[in-house]
Every structure is written in C-alpha cells, then in structure tokens.
Amino acid sequence: HTNPGALSWMRHHGRMRVTGPMLGSWPDIVFTTYGTVQHEYKSRRKGLGTIFDYQWLRIIADEAHIIRNQTPTLTAICALDAAARWAVTGTPIQNSLADLSGLLRFLRFHPYHDVKVLDNDIFEYFRLPKKDMEEGTRRLQALCRPIMIRRSKKVISLPSREDIIKTVYFSLGEKSEYLKLETSLQNISNGSEHPQSETANCNTIKLMNRLRIFCNLGLALPLPELSQETGLTPDRSCSKSDEMAEAVISGQLSLGAINCTQCQQIINISDTALGPDKRPQAYYSKCQQFVYCNACASLCNYQATSHCKCGNGAGRCELRVILSQPSVTAEQYEASSSPEQWSSKARAIVQEVKQALPEKSVIFSFWKGSLLMIQRALEFEKVRCERVDGSLSASERESALKRFRTDDGIKVILVTILCGGVGLDLTAASRIHLVEPQWNPAAEEQALARVHRLGQQRPVVTMRYLMSNSIEEHVAKVKGSKQLLTNLLPSSSQCIDYKRQGLSLVVPETPLSPSRTPTTSGYASDQSTIL
Known part of the structure; x- marks a missing residue:
C-alpha cells in the first residue's frame, strides 16, 4: 500500500x-x-x-x-x-x-x-x-x-467450503445409447491395425468428447448432431490431415484453456468457432504448433509467425479456421421443453438449485450447449437466470454479471469454464455446480475461486456432478492424479506413495x-x- x-x-x-x-x-x-x-x-x-x-x-x-x-x-x-x-x-x-x-x-x-x-x-x-x-x-x-x-486460503479469513460429489444415474434409454457410443470407442481401440496412428487418435478424441457431451445432454439431441456440440466436425472440403490437426487442437482445448500464440489471450471456442459477428474466433497452423485468435491471425496475414517443422517447404504454415458448427440454438430445444425430455444430469442440477433457494448459484460447464439446456430447464421451473459465455461481448458480459449481483430475483448465473475461470467476481453466489469433471484440475479450481474468495460472506457449497459408470469417472480419476502433484511441492513433510496411487502423469x-x-x-x- x-x-x-x-x-x-x-x-x-x-x-x-x-x-x-x-x-x-x-x-x-x-x-x-x-x-x-x-x-x-x-x-x-x-x-x-x-x-x-x-x-x-x-x-x-x-x-x-x-x-x-x-x-x-x-x-x-x-x-x-x-x-x-x-x-x-x-x-x-x-x-x-x-x-x-x-x-x-x-x-x-x-x-x-x-x-x-x-x-x-x-x-x-x-x-x-x-x-x-x-x-x-x-x-x-x-x-x-x-x-x-x-499461501493457502487458510491464511485468509474465508467462510467454510463444503465439496460434494453428486452421483447421477442414466435412465434406461440414455444407458442404451451411451453403451452404443462406448462400443464405438472400444472398436476403434481394438480394431485398428495401428492404434497409435493419427487417424485412430483423431477418432478417439472425437468419440471421447461425444461420450462426455452425452453425459450432459442425454437423449435431447439425436446422436448425429452430437458431433456439432463437440466442436470437432470438419468441413467436408477439408483434407484428412486438416481433420486430424483440428481434432488434436480441439482435444487440447478440452484439457483447459489455450492461449493465442501471439497475444496470449485465452481462446474460448468451447462449442463454436463463430463469434457474435459471425467471424471465426480462432485459427490453427497445420503443424499444430500454433493457435491464434481472430485479431492476431489477421495481423499475421493468416500465416504462422514462426517457422515450423511440418515440411511444407514454405517455412511458415498457412493458418486455418478451427472448424465448428454454430452452437445449438434455443429453437433446436423446442422439443425438449418438458421435464421428461431433459437429461438425467440436467434434472438433477435443477433439483439441487431449487433446494438451495433463496441462495444464489453459479453453474459451470465447458460446453455452452449444456448450459443452454439447463437454462431452459430453469426457466421452465420459473427460476430467473443469466448466462455468460464466449458469444457475448465484453459489455454484454459485464451487464449480465451486474444484473446477477444486484437483482435479488435472479438466482442463477450459467458460465462456461473458459470464460469464468479467470477474472470474474461471483461472490454474490454461495452455491457452485460443476456440470462435468474437467481433465485439468486447475481449470476447476480457478472457477471455484470466482466464488470462494475475498468478499464472500457466506459458507460455500460446491456440487460436482458425475454420471455413474461413464467416462466421467475416468476423467475424475485422471484429474485426481494431477491434483496430487501439488502435494509434491514443499508444503508438507509427508511422503505419499504416488506410484501406488497410479500417478502416471507426473x-x-x-x-x-x-x-x-x-x-x-x-x-x-x-x-x-x-x-
């Protein structure tokens, strides 16, 4: 001072x-x-x-x-x-x-x-x-x-935080369709002559994202449309190599935020590559080394700013759009306006939000489409809410945040992980709902810190939703292994048997x-x- x-x-x-x-x-x-x-x-x-x-x-x-x-x-x-x-x-x-x-x-x-x-x-x-x-x-x-x-939060006088894992079970119809997708993933792994090939890896990334999306949306969308929500659907005119490169980049995005190579701003294309002005939000180099936001790609004349090793002879790769379909619109959910059509997870979240009233809640998800389904379910139950995601301009985000802070009638704000992980103050809420586990535990903790931070006056409760017998259990296990890494740093004299706990990502x-x-x-x- x-x-x-x-x-x-x-x-x-x-x-x-x-x-x-x-x-x-x-x-x-x-x-x-x-x-x-x-x-x-x-x-x-x-x-x-x-x-x-x-x-x-x-x-x-x-x-x-x-x-x-x-x-x-x-x-x-x-x-x-x-x-x-x-x-x-x-x-x-x-x-x-x-x-x-x-x-x-x-x-x-x-x-x-x-x-x-x-x-x-x-x-x-x-x-x-x-x-x-x-x-x-x-x-x-x-x-x-x-x-x-x-400096842990223990040195700061903060209200308590209770972390709860909420296990959700598929309905019979959801379980049947989920097993079909899971079988497809197993067939790729078992049936490929070259399981480590680029083609196999590309398809594996796609199907893993589809499985994760299905855990959120259930039967709300036909299976062919799920590929739109993964952000991995390539344009038919693109070559196979383009499709593979995009799958790798999109897979990296699912692990957590990716920063623009040039300006280091977070690139948020969780479920769409199109911004409010209908222009692409992000570009990648074919060699997969570089990712650029739209502004920097334009300044660089749509060429990588550094030499790469992809062997194209030009020295610098041309940049290509990270291809995604526009996010799912509200009109596409008209058929799911009744509770019977909502996914099991969406219904569980709505139930927990209603039970916590009049406390305000923040709902985090990596995918905007998942938040849209939950938003419609909340509105059906007469729960007023706001949503903040990458499709909003800075002024629109600030307006939504201000309404959530100041309007006592608005009880919920829905935020994408990549938008809400850094820089937001959401202490008006005391309940946090994490729709799905993230591969990167730091992404989760940064999101939780938007609520459990200086300025919070009430005890905080976090709800992590996990579909039983699904890929989400594997994601949670990997995330837990990564979380153990922090115990290696000099904050405790305890020596943990990391090898016994399966810490293969050290x-x-x-x-x-x-x-x-x-x-x-x-x-x-x-x-x-x-x-």
Whole structure:
C-alpha cells in the first residue's frame, strides 16, 4: 500500500504502447501484456526503443502458468533484463511437473533453468521404476523451497467450503445409447491395425468428447448432431490431415484453456468457432504448433509467425479456421421443453438449485450447449437466470454479471469454464455446480475461486456432478492424479506413495528436450520467486 500519487505508472500495449525511444525515464510501474513483449522481442534489433532497451528493477509475471511451456512467449519474457523476477500464479502445476520448467527458466534458477538438467536430476526419479520416488520428492522440494512462497486460503479469513460429489444415474434409454457410443470407442481401440496412428487418435478424441457431451445432454439431441456440440466436425472440403490437426487442437482445448500464440489471450471456442459477428474466433497452423485468435491471425496475414517443422517447404504454415458448427440454438430445444425430455444430469442440477433457494448459484460447464439446456430447464421451473459465455461481448458480459449481483430475483448465473475461470467476481453466489469433471484440475479450481474468495460472506457449497459408470469417472480419476502433484511441492513433510496411487502423469514419458541458452546465465538472485 502506498499513498495516493506516490508511484507513477503507465500502460504499454495496444494504442498506449511506446513506439520510439522513451523521452525521459520510464514511470515506476509499467503494465504490459505477454503479446506485447513477444512482439517487441522480435523487433528489438531494429533500433526501436522497446522495453528490452532498459534494465528493470523487477519483472512480475502475473498468471505465470501462461509461460509454463517452452514457447516463443517464454523466450521473449526470459530475455527481459531485470534485477529481480517474480512469477505469480495460483496453479504452478496444471498437467505435469514439466510445467515448472518454464517458470524456472524465467527465474534463471541455475542450473535448473535448463530443462535437460532438471530432467536428469529430478524428473527422472519419477519416471523409471528403478529410481527412488521418495528421493525425487525430496529433491523437488529442496529445489522449490528457496524460491517458492505458498499461501493457502487458510491464511485468509474465508467462510467454510463444503465439496460434494453428486452421483447421477442414466435412465434406461440414455444407458442404451451411451453403451452404443462406448462400443464405438472400444472398436476403434481394438480394431485398428495401428492404434497409435493419427487417424485412430483423431477418432478417439472425437468419440471421447461425444461420450462426455452425452453425459450432459442425454437423449435431447439425436446422436448425429452430437458431433456439432463437440466442436470437432470438419468441413467436408477439408483434407484428412486438416481433420486430424483440428481434432488434436480441439482435444487440447478440452484439457483447459489455450492461449493465442501471439497475444496470449485465452481462446474460448468451447462449442463454436463463430463469434457474435459471425467471424471465426480462432485459427490453427497445420503443424499444430500454433493457435491464434481472430485479431492476431489477421495481423499475421493468416500465416504462422514462426517457422515450423511440418515440411511444407514454405517455412511458415498457412493458418486455418478451427472448424465448428454454430452452437445449438434455443429453437433446436423446442422439443425438449418438458421435464421428461431433459437429461438425467440436467434434472438433477435443477433439483439441487431449487433446494438451495433463496441462495444464489453459479453453474459451470465447458460446453455452452449444456448450459443452454439447463437454462431452459430453469426457466421452465420459473427460476430467473443469466448466462455468460464466449458469444457475448465484453459489455454484454459485464451487464449480465451486474444484473446477477444486484437483482435479488435472479438466482442463477450459467458460465462456461473458459470464460469464468479467470477474472470474474461471483461472490454474490454461495452455491457452485460443476456440470462435468474437467481433465485439468486447475481449470476447476480457478472457477471455484470466482466464488470462494475475498468478499464472500457466506459458507460455500460446491456440487460436482458425475454420471455413474461413464467416462466421467475416468476423467475424475485422471484429474485426481494431477491434483496430487501439488502435494509434491514443499508444503508438507509427508511422503505419499504416488506410484501406488497410479500417478502416471507426473512427468512426460520421454525426457524433456534442452531449452535454448538463457539470455543471461548465472545463479538466480534471492529475488527470483514463485508466488
């Protein structure tokens, strides 16, 4: 905290960006974006006055999990010159321990800024059966202890949070159709001559998404239309390779948010690639290395900004639309206006919401179409609600959020995970409903933190819905294994038998490739910190 006016500051991005030599000195604090840093890194050799021309006292990387992977953005951030570096994130590990490699590189924590050294000295202990996993845990904690400050919510005075898992059962009709889809998935795995081929992987991703969607929608849509909801239906004019690439990218989206390669903004195409203006929201490169939002794709002339390795001879891939059908409209649900047509899960959620009244509820789902079905069911039961998803403009989202906060008659807000996982304050609610388990536990926790946070005055109850004997049980198991990774960090002296608990996602199955040589070598200072 400082006195008003004690510190000077400026925004350095977009139209506010300094494009020439800075006249005088920079202010005390400069706010910029990862995309701006990456852009200036590419042009820094052209003699332009950029943030790379100065030595900073401190660089604070907010939402630092964005730079957890070895990407051009990480390379640019690492090239900034500063006496101190802070990486601020609530989720330093999202999918594997390898997520730490980008943060250590940013902090210049010698010698573990080099992923090859990190892999040989620590990660190898979690990979091979002959290695001692307890020794690996000890080494990892010794590595993180001097540079990591962990602050759990226990140090903040928050109301209690009760987590409940609600098991839901298929109806007889739903179970019959679900088993048909499940059999198709098994046939791909058992019948393919090359189960690890691109074609088999593409089809597997599609069917796994269909199974997950079916758990939400049940018989509300005919099976042929379910492919529209997965966001994996390619245009018939596209080649097989395009279809495979899109399936991989869409599969990555289902694991959690994907950030634009250029500007690092979250790309939200959970169930449609079309925005409010009917233009595509996202593009991908055929090599699957790069994903761009619509604005950045246009600025890049619809070509990847970096060279790839797909062997097309051109050096840079042309960008292609992530093809999806428009999201399901309300008119398509006219036939399901009665409770008998709602899915078992939708009926269970509506029942729990009504029982919790007059408390307000937030309903999270990865798919907008699933939220639409639940919204119609709530409206049928005379429960007023709002919805926030990627199809709304920023002003429309803010209006919906304001109505939810201020109108006592609106009891529910429905939010897609990718829209509500970061930056929203939903403390007006005290009940949270997670429609389906997410592959990425960090995505769930970030969504829950929109409600259970500073400003919350009432006890919070979370309801996680899980269809019995379905793919959702497998997703929950994988998510639980990833969640155990946080126990490896230096917050407890307990040593858990991770191998016994089936933690197969701790590290990549193959060793990590060495990173590029850091801009500045040497030991990290005592100001290099993960917060």
